[in-house]
Amino acid sequence: MVYVTSFRCFRCSRQYKPEEIEKLPIPRCSNCGSALDAEYDYSSIRKIILRDDFMRDKPAHWKYWAFMPVKDLSKIITMGEGGTPLLENIRLWKKGRLLIKYEASNPTGSFKDRGSSLEITKALEFGKRKVALASTGNMGASVAAYAAYAGLECTVFIPDIVGKEKLTQIKAYGAKTIMVDGDYSVAMTEAENFVVSNPDSFLTGDYPWRSEGTKTLGFEIADQLYWRIPDHVVVPVGNGTLIWSVFEAFRELVLVGITDRIPRIIGVQVENCDPVVHAWENELGEIIPVKDPQTVATAIACGDPIDGLAALRAIRESGGEAVRVSDKEAMSARDMLASNGIFVEPSGAVAYAGIIKKKLAGTVVAVATGHGLKDMIGIK
């Protein structure tokens, strides 16, 4: 059932066998510490995928199981994630055809559920009873829910930026919360240290498993457009995992012969936390971290993005671009979406704000990542 052949480092290109990665407490390159990308046996996947029923079946997260590293499909942990609507409200955009991938309709209200479904499935496959992670809120809520559903204990390391609705949601699922004195990067280091000293715990977060699960967002966009490729897909960038996963999904569809091109992938960040935009504008090969970022878009306040290099590659290889918007523009985009029936948190409106800023024409997909009920800042 598993078509993963190897993992490759984003920075130094070192290759690993899947068994080597599965043994690591922190699944990163042991040579240079960078993020890893899974590689598959695409000719085998192709045999499964190029069938009429696959092409016609309703889009849903586990429909794309062949592109995920799961050994036993009878043991997956799923709460009905994915299969989210691609909304079209013509009042929102006049310069092109705007479609909004509304990820708020996932079980815990954000796209993070796609990655969590796969991560918790892997935690069980590896025989773990506990999970731990650092989170700006949504991933914590998502992993806490899936862990609780599967009967696993969950510990969340929480940086100082997390809002009260998200903290409440994490606690509601019964997760243990540890407040960290510092930003997301500090919380991440604490979560990683925790897993190294607690070997019965499985580290969830923006590591290869999550990224493989998040790809289904990209598969669904193509599927919902009857396998026609849009001109632009616009995505908010925090750690960069989402944008990489969306790019990877479109790339894999080309590799298995379903589609013949990749859309321009556009990454949007906010002014006070823009390390990927900065690297893109200055054509850098490394990401320069931003310390203690402060923004209303708390879900993308990742000053030192784990998948920053991957995000850059997605933007460059797709001929896309990186865009910076202000907090004010993000809030105004949030209000505009909400007043047209689509309620998202500030980070969920950043893609739409980027589309307005760049006046994008053609068929444009905005990924609206998280539910408005999660952070109602500024609503009177």
Ligand SMILES: *Cc1c(COP(=O)(O)O)cnc(C)c1O
């Ligand atoms: C996690 C998250 C993002 C950013 O995703 P990354 O994979 O960290 O780049 C954007 N919006 C919301 C609502 C999120 O929860």
